[in-house]
Amino acid sequence: ADPEEPAAGRGAVDFPVAVVLPAGGSGERTGLSTPKQFCTFLTRPLISYTIQAFERVPWIERIVVVVAKESHSLMTDIVEKFNHAKVKIVHGGSTRHRSIFCGLQAFAETDESLLHKPKVVIIHDAVRPFVEEDFLHKITMAAKEQGASGAMRPLVSTVIATTSEGYLDHSLERAKYRASEMPQGFLYDIIYQAYQRCSESDFEFGTECLHLALHYCGTNAKLIEGPPTLWKVTYKRDLAAAEAVVKETLSQTACVMTEECAESLDLSHKLLKKLSAEDMLVDVIPNPKGVKGVSLTSNRNFIHISVNSSKLAQIAEMVMVLEETNHALLYPVVIVWVLLTVSEQSALSQRCEAASAIMDLARASEQKNILLYGVQINHSKVPEQWERSVTKLSQLAAALIRDRNPILTGQILQA
Amino acid sequence: ADPEEPAAGRGAVDFPVAVVLPAGGSGERTGLSTPKQFCTFLTRPLISYTIQAFERVPWIERIVVVVAKESHSLMTDIVEKFNHAKVKIVHGGSTRHRSIFCGLQAFAETDESLLHKPKVVIIHDAVRPFVEEDFLHKITMAAKEQGASGAMRPLVSTVIATTSEGYLDHSLERAKYRASEMPQGFLYDIIYQAYQRCSESDFEFGTECLHLALHYCGTNAKLIEGPPTLWKVTYKRDLAAAEAVVKETLSQTACVMTEECAESLDLSHKLLKKLSAEDMLVDVIPNPKGVKGVSLTSNRNFIHISVNSSKLAQIAEMVMVLEETNHALLYPVVIVWVLLTVSEQSALSQRCEAASAIMDLARASEQKNILLYGVQINHSKVPEQWERSVTKLSQLAAALIRDRNPILTGQILQA
Ligand SMILES: [Mg+2]
Ligand SMILES: [Mg+2]
CATH class of the missing domain: 3.40.50.360 (Flavodoxin domain)
Structure with missing residues (x-):
């Protein structure tokens, strides 16, 4: 029940695993001036809850948090105040994909860095604080075996295609599609190669790491249905919901x-x-x-x-x-x-x-x-x-x- | 600021408008034993907030709430306790589409009923309590002009297609698709005809009223981007979020x-x-x-x-x-x-x-x-x-x- 208790063991992960946590978003959708990953509830910023979700997992060695340069000192304070010993902060790029690439590079620059290359890297969102060890284990094992893996959820709404004039063109058959969520796991060599090969347009407009692994390395990700707790804190009301979840647990x-x-x-x-x-x-x-x-x-x-x-x-x-x-x-x-x-x-x-x-x-x-x-x-x-x-x-x-x-x-x- | 104040007028709606509110869902996803539309915060069940969102709109004449037979007395109590004068309760069918059809029939059975047929009918979800008069006005006007209209929102996740073995097949280009949300508006004659024509399979497995209007009446709905407040209360955490929204307003x-x-x-x-x-x-x-x-x-x-x-x-x-x-x-x-x-x-x-x-x-x-x-x-x-x-x-x-x-x-x- 205590959020600090690690989940019961389920077979050791006997290879190095690290996390890349892009946290450069501006969070304009919350309706708040602070980027949402830095919004605070119960005296702690959201990103610290997410970091903690990984830090309590014994087989996760390193967490690379990628922030905008202007958030560096804020992030350093958070890491110190809450004693996040596994975190390394790196600076991100102008888009989510560029930031993830920056995070991955932290493991590649072996000359300058003490971070050794992980076998599997998990990519997650700073604003999904409730990811559980159980699910991380599934994602990690599937990534090791298949090269790539990702969380999916049933669609909550019907997906529709619109005409250029804003009219309904057609609706998709809901049963055939899924929402792609985080976390996702990759063999480090595969996702790093995919990012090295990908185009400027991918860096600028792409949204989906799984797509890059498929397109540039031919790796079809294994998809695993995740729990609803993987949801993304997006709006101000989601902060209230996250606070309520933590309070109930406590x-x-x-x-x-x-x-x-x-x-x-x-x-x-x-x-x-x-x-x-x-x-x-x-x-x-x-x-x-x-x-x-x-x-x-x-x-x-x-x-x-x-x-x-x-x-x-x-x-x-x-x-x-x-x-x-x-x-x-x-x-x-x-x-x-x-x-x-x-x-x-x-x-x-x-x-x-x-x-x-x-x-x-x-x-x-x-x-x-x-x-x-x-x-x-x-x-x-x-x-x-x-x-x-x-x-x-x-x-x-x-x-x-x-x-x-x-x-x-x-x-x-x-x- | 007061949630009871109607929004400033924006041109009268000079034709009859009614609402059908299917509320027969069992709400198993909240993790609560009570169906979510009947869950209470600030001493009032969720469905009463949704009803009130329509009741305060002066140009909406009638709200037909469709409930399962076993919820009839509970719903009657709610209507009496909170003085929901525009509500008529009818019994629903075994699926969402059957329930909506039951709601629409309440206006058609002119011999037995005091409900006169509306020009436009708005269909909404009992678990989306924060719909505003402004947006209802847009939906209503578009429905009157185009025959059908619906709320849409940008996709929050990438939509992916999976292979039968659970691997990524491809991801959709996010910019080309939208999430279809509620409310939706229809010329009553069109949506009633669509439901009269639709198949058993539509009643059983269909999810999208807009699709029925398109398929059976050839009406391409006008799609209007709605505010994030249209979100659907689905999980227990959403109830906490809804409570926080109401508390902030109050x-x-x-x-x-x-x-x-x-x-x-x-x-x-x-x-x-x-x-x-x-x-x-x-x-x-x-x-x-x-x-x-x-x-x-x-x-x-x-x-x-x-x-x-x-x-x-x-x-x-x-x-x-x-x-x-x-x-x-x-x-x-x-x-x-x-x-x-x-x-x-x-x-x-x-x-x-x-x-x-x-x-x-x-x-x-x-x-x-x-x-x-x-x-x-x-x-x-x-x-x-x-x-x-x-x-x-x-x-x-x-x-x-x-x-x-x-x-x-x-x-x-x-x-
Ligand atoms: Mg390491
Ligand atoms: Mg009437």
Whole structure:
């Protein structure tokens, strides 16, 4: 479930594989001033998600990212900030095909470069962030065996030919055609040769690497149906969709940490039940004697129940451990701190005390991509009231975890 | 900006126009158990957004929604709940083409039906909610003049033909082809005749109404390039994208209501400045002597500043007016109630008083699709602290308005 977990192994790839990621597009279709590959969601630019999709695959050695010269320093910052160790940045040409050729040349210039020539090279788009290891494996194996391979998808619309006056001429039989998508894989020698042979017109107007391999090297690519997650982030709405996909993945699990008093244990088990009913996978860890004993880094979402406000010290310790392990480098981590008050009388003063403490800690944590929220819940002696409060707490925790809104950090909500 | 405002007029359509909206699909591609046209965001099913896109167009008389028999009562409930006065529900067939034919027949059965035959009929998809009046006008006029018309878009992917073994055969020259999209328009007599003449195979496997008009009536449709907003909600991620589009549209304006005391006026003008800098269109209304004098229904987002908590009565009045005018029927309305406290001493007691009052009102309002949130801000005498609080308030208000999260209603946040 964690986006950083590599997919289960399926037979090693025992030959060198590299990636070329053209990222020179201007992204005018998003309706945004920033090229879409550099648009940010959850504090990270889109291209970093795409890079990460390759970087987590152990058998991929190198990722050559091809950018326009004016994006060089921006791209360097991204690579440094998010620790993309497999990336080499090269400068692109004026069209997509010229940029891909620049990327391929990075492996050919063996005198100047430390990049050794891969057996198979995967070409992908910077704006298709959700490619999975499984599918990359298929593309890679097919490329090795057939010389070229590519993702395809069923057509979503009927394809029509128009007359020069803008009238329907004919429509294509949908079943006979497919949409060609990315990634595509090639034996390096074949695609590099194809680009060396291709014409100025191909460089200028061509759209399809598979066509170049066919036309200049006689290689008929093997086509493999890809999943819908291969879709291309094109419009502003696609950024919202990509963000929603990442948020859903990040929100599938939570770790509830509780003290061993009766009210806190009761609350944690009720939370477990309610959140599980919403398809969240929840672990309850009782009596965390300091957080160091707990494997924090297997989780992205924590619900920490304190029976009085002084326990914010434990949250501060958690934040420190998460920082030290760099756990929030790629995705924000959520901590929902639950202040369980057991008497109406003390509830107000405890809340006040908590309010000033949490705001400062939350501000500092947010800088480290750790999002800290507070929820107060009063342990009512009236069972129906207690049940209502627990339901509300569970809804609030689920919403805070799902939305990951940095603006709301440091707030204490009321369950 | 308001999604309910009809686009500016562009010459009346002086002939009857109706719509057929096939909505019988099972939506297996969303990965959801509910057919996608019935999936809900912002408390309303997708199909209601699509219906509304037609209903707000004054020259469209009738909308025939074609559903599977098992969805009849669900669809009836939607039509009643959201007051879709132009809709007639009919039962569909087993394929898309059969369903469209059922929809067209509703106008032909003049003995049994009150629907008179339209000159032009527009066929659309229930899952393309963002069609604009402008474009419908173009489609309608072209259909009247040419007999048939349809939306087209540039191809987003290269279209390829595959060999029977799954290899690339050839790729199409992208510039020569287009994707056929919806809506499409027809002279009613032409498309009805085409459906009467077409074969079982057309009904079973056909995908393209334009093709039927061409093949059976010799009518070459006029093709008109449509905007990217015509896209089809297909996958779960598209629902998130559609929700984001609607939320963005709803969040473009806000009305700030303020008392005439110096602190409140100062705050409202600072808010105006900060929210305007984020491209929100903000009106400030000073001294609202009761809300009845203010045209509430021209707004979807209110920021109401109270200098002490007793003024929740004005919020209750606003909620009542909004309810009476049915203003939140189609889209949720947001009220951010700002509790401005002018001394640290009284801040806490006022907040407590407010906290219990707002929770009850918020719970009742939410039933009416009116989302009420509280934010407390303390008027610090230290200018830098005041500035920081105002910035925080502005961020919180913008986030509450944009996110429209019903789970957070009734909370009092801290600016
Ligand atoms: Mg290498
Ligand atoms: Mg009529």
